[in-house]
Amino acid sequence: MAAGSTAINFSTPCALFPCQPLSLGFSRSSFHRHQAAKNQRRSTRRAASTPAITAKLELKPPPYPLNALEPHMSQETLSYHWGKHHRGYVENLNKQITGTELDGMLLEDIIFLTYNRGDILPPFNNAAQIWNHEFFWESMKPDGGGKPTGDLLELIKRDFGSIDTFMEEFRAAASTQFGSGWAWLAYKANRLDVGNAVNPSPADEDKKLVVVKSPNAVNPLVWDYYPLLVIDVWEHAYILDFEARRADYISIFMEKLVSWEAVGSRLEMAKAQAAERESEERRRQEEEEKNAGDAEAVEMYLDSNSDEPEAD
Amino acid sequence: MALSLRNLVSRNSLAPLPIGRLLLSTRGLQTFSLPDLPYDYGALEPTISGEIMMLHHQKHHQTYVTNYNKALEQLDDAMNRGDPSTVVKLQSALKFNGGGHINHSIFWKNLAPVNEGGGEPPRGSLGWAIDTDFGSLESLKQKMNAEGAALQGSGWVWLGVDKELKRLVVETTANQDPLVTKGPSLVPLIGLDVWEHAYYLQYKNVKPDYLNNIWKVINWKYASNVYEKESA
Numbered sequence: 001m002a003a004g005s006t007a008i009n010f011s012t013p014c015a016l017f018p019c020q021p022l023s024l025g026f027s028r029s030s031f032h033r034h035q036a037a038k039n040q041r042r043s044t045r046r047a048a049s050t051p052a053i054t055a056k057l058e059l060k061p062p063p064y065p066l067n068a069l070e071p072h073m074s075q076e077t078l079s080y081h082w083g084k085h086h087r088g089y090v091e092n093l094n095k096q097i098t099g100t101e102l103d104g105m106l107l108e109d110i111i112f113l114t115y116n117r118g119d120i121l122p123p124f125n126n127a128a129q130i131w132n133h134e135f136f137w138e139s140m141k142p143d144g145g146g147k148p149t150g151d152l153l154e155l156i157k158r159d160f161g162s163i164d165t166f167m168e169e170f171r172a173a174a175s176t177q178f179g180s181g182w183a184w185l186a187y188k189a190n191r192l193d194v195g196n197a198v199n200p201s202p203a204d205e206d207k208k209l210v211v212v213k214s215p216n217a218v219n220p221l222v223w224d225y226y227p228l229l230v231i232d233v234w235e236h237a238y239i240l241d242f243e244a245r246r247a248d249y250i251s252i253f254m255e256k257l258v259s260w261e262a263v264g265s266r267l268e269m270a271k272a273q274a275a276e277r278e279s280e281e282r283r284r285q286e287e288e289e290k291n292a293g294d295a296e297a298v299e300m301y302l303d304s305n306s307d308e309p310e311a312d
Numbered sequence: 313m314a315l316s317l318r319n320l321v322s323r324n325s326l327a328p329l330p331i332g333r334l335l336l337s338t339r340g341l342q343t344f345s346l347p348d349l350p351y352d353y354g355a356l357e358p359t360i361s362g363e364i365m366m367l368h369h370q371k372h373h374q375t376y377v378t379n380y381n382k383a384l385e386q387l388d389d390a391m392n393r394g395d396p397s398t399v400v401k402l403q404s405a406l407k408f409n410g411g412g413h414i415n416h417s418i419f420w421k422n423l424a425p426v427n428e429g430g431g432e433p434p435r436g437s438l439g440w441a442i443d444t445d446f447g448s449l450e451s452l453k454q455k456m457n458a459e460g461a462a463l464q465g466s467g468w469v470w471l472g473v474d475k476e477l478k479r480l481v482v483e484t485t486a487n488q489d490p491l492v493t494k495g496p497s498l499v500p501l502i503g504l505d506v507w508e509h510a511y512y513l514q515y516k517n518v519k520p521d522y523l524n525n526i527w528k529v530i531n532w533k534y535a536s537n538v539y540e541k542e543s544a
Contacts, residue, residue, distance in 0.1 A: 084517040125464050178408050179487040179507075180465035216465035235466070235508035236517065244371040244509065 057107065057130065059090045062137035069142060072256040077240045085236060086133040093126035107131055108221060115222045128217035132182060135219075136232050141259035151271075152264045159209040167254060169211045170231075174250045177213040180234040184212050186225040187267060189274035207274055226270035229263045341388045343381040346374050347417055355425040359529045361514045369420070372509055376412030376488070383409055411488035415468060415503055422502050424531035434532035438501070438539040441473075445480040452482070457523040459484050460506045470494075471502040471535070475542045499542050501535040 062068075062082060067075035093110075097103045102110050107127060114124035147163060148156055160166035166185075174183035189207045209228070212220055220227050231237075231253050238249035349369055354362035383405040390398035424430035433449055434442065446452040452471065459482060460469040467486045474481055476497040483494045491500040504526060511522035 080516055088517070178404075179467075236512060239508060239512050243367055243513075244375070 056094050057090055059087050060134055062140075064142055069140060069257060072252045073140070074241050077237070080240070081232075081236060082133070082137070086130070089126045089129040089133070093123060093130060096123045096126060111219075111221055115218075125217045128219055128221075131221070132217065132219050132230065132232070135227060136182075136230050138262050139229050139231075139259060140253075140257040141262070144257040144259050145255045146260060148260045148263065150264060152260065152267050155209050155267070166209075166211070170229075171247075171250050171254070173211050173213040174231050174233050175247055177215065177233050179215060181213060181215040182219065183231050183233060184214065184220050184225075184227055185229040185263065186210055186212055186220045186227050187270035187274070188225050189270065189277070207271075226266070226273060228266045228270065229258065341384060343384060344377050344413060346370075346377050347420065349420050351423075351425050351428065356423060356430070356529045359525050360423070360511075364509075364511070364513050367513070368416075368505075368509060373412070373416040376409045376416065379405065380409035380413050407493075408488050411490045411493075414490045415488055415505070418500055418503050419505055421534045422531055423529050424533070426529065428531075429533050430529035430531055431527065432532060434536050436536055436540070437543065438532070438536040441480050441539065441543075446482075453527055455482050456502075456504060457520065460504055460523045461520050463506050466507045469504040469506060470498075470500050472498045472500050473539055473542050475499055478543060499538065501538050502530060 062078070066078040066082065069078065097105075097110070102113065102123060105113075107130060110123060110127040111131060114121040114127060116124070147153070153163070156163055156166045160169065170183060170185060177183055186209070187207075188210045210225070212223075212225070214220065219230075231250065233246060233250075238246060242249040242252075346369070349365070352362075353365040353369070356362075356365060383402055387399060387402050387406065390396075390402065433439065439449070442449055442452050446455065456469050456471065463469065463484050465486065467484055467489075468491075470481075470483045470485065470491045472481050472483060472491050473479070474495065474497050480501075481495075481498060483491060483498065485491060485494060491498050491503070504523065506519065506523075511519065515522040515525075
């Protein structure tokens with residue numbers, strides 16, 4: 001974290017960042033393309049008093065009715081968790097970013113910018129929590145649970161040894177995330193320098209499944225991981241149904257709620273994105289080598305030209 | 313952190329010891345037990361429900377005590393074996409659970425039923441100090457409520473006294489970090505628990521309502537006693 005960071009006024013356009021296209025050292029546009037459905041969250045309208053278009057983020061409902069996860073997650077919980085908490089994040093973020101350069105940006109971009117390499121700026125908490133909760137609702141389904149299949153199953157066996165070992169690790173992460181936070185299954189495919197000094201699995205090999213946990217609003221996007229599954233372990237997620245028994249909540253989540261279909265399709269997108277980045281990087285390397293080769297040829301030409309006798 | 317906790321444990325003074333009764337294990341390691349509440353679970357109604365008080369005390373605080381004792385045993389073992397790696401690894405468990413025990417032990421003393429002085433404003437030197445440092449009791453409450461509302465995730469809002477600078481402070485700590493983690497000379501007077509388990513079953517997501525109401529059962533007598541002792 002940067003020491004002595006100054007207070008930043010978010011209402012001043014371009015006060016924080018140069019008004020230029022984002023360049024954070026790696027390509028995130030492919031993530032956006034693969035998340036096309038998520039772009040439904042934004043509506044645009046013209047504000048009455050100004051000619052500019054303001055784009056308000058919208059509260060996206062879960063892909064099922066609020067009572068559909070009964071009896072494992074009650075309608076009461078959903079009505080508060082989605083209807084109050086998630087809604088609150090959306091309303092608060094819209095208030096925070098109106099009139100600033102964050103207004104109109106994609107949610108993922110707001111998250112990256114305001115994470116600010118770990119020196120978190122105020123809109124981050126709201127922006128990341130909006131993303132996290134959408135991802136959480138979509139990680140569950142009525143009559144969920146069961147076991148992963150297909151490619152996902154193969155990778156779990158490869159990277160954890162067995163389904164049971166993976167489940168144990170996931171439960172442990174969810175139980176030991178102290179205070180508020182989240183536990184994740186994610187696809188790690190970044191050989192790139194993340195640049196925020198807080199990559200939780202820097203030594204892990206590339207292109208593998210990992211279990212990670214995060215505090216408060218932090219999510220694996222900021223480490224350039226591709227999230228596949230999440231469980232919310234903020235107390236409000238389980239206190240009405242389970243009181244203090246977080247372990248029971250985690251078990252019910254794994255046995256009755258998790259949507260392995262969602263996890264599987266996210267894995268496909270993660271692998272596609274990783275393959276795309278690899279070929280982009282290969283292309284870039286080839287181009288660099290080619291340019292280096294051309295430069296050498298020019299130098300040789302100059303050298304032979306300067307080979308003139310010094311003495312007259 | 314382990315050193316300051318040992319000092320706390322070995323204090324012999326009769327002044328409010330913010331830690332529950334000590335138990336001696338057969339190996340001489342001092343472990344801890346859940347302190348009793350000085351009032352019934354329902355005694356703080358309608359401000360804090362009996363259901364919350366019971367869960368908060370019997371489940372949450374008890375879990376911190378249990379896990380703190382476990383971590384202490386592991387620490388003792390690791391120290392005896394000369395295993396610095398395990399000693400360091402245990403620090404977060406000690407801070408979480410030891411902090412949870414410290415903070416909640418103070419919290420139960422910070423609260424009192426209305427018919428036992430809960431809510432009565434502070435008199436004497438603490439009252440004067442509040443007016444001097446914050447302008448008024450109302451303005452102190454507003455400041456603490458604002459900090460509590462703004463706190464992201466889990467944590468505490470504190471009114472403390474800096475015993476070196478002889479000054480009151482309002483501070484927040486994350487998770488179960490005790491106030492001393494914000495400054496070695498800070499002594500807690502009042503702690504407001506803003507973990508969701510402290511209010512959610514009753515106030516749901518409306519944390520500001522909880523904060524506005526909790527002042528009705530704050531035990532300023534305890535805070536005054538601690539303040540007078542520290543500023544003597």
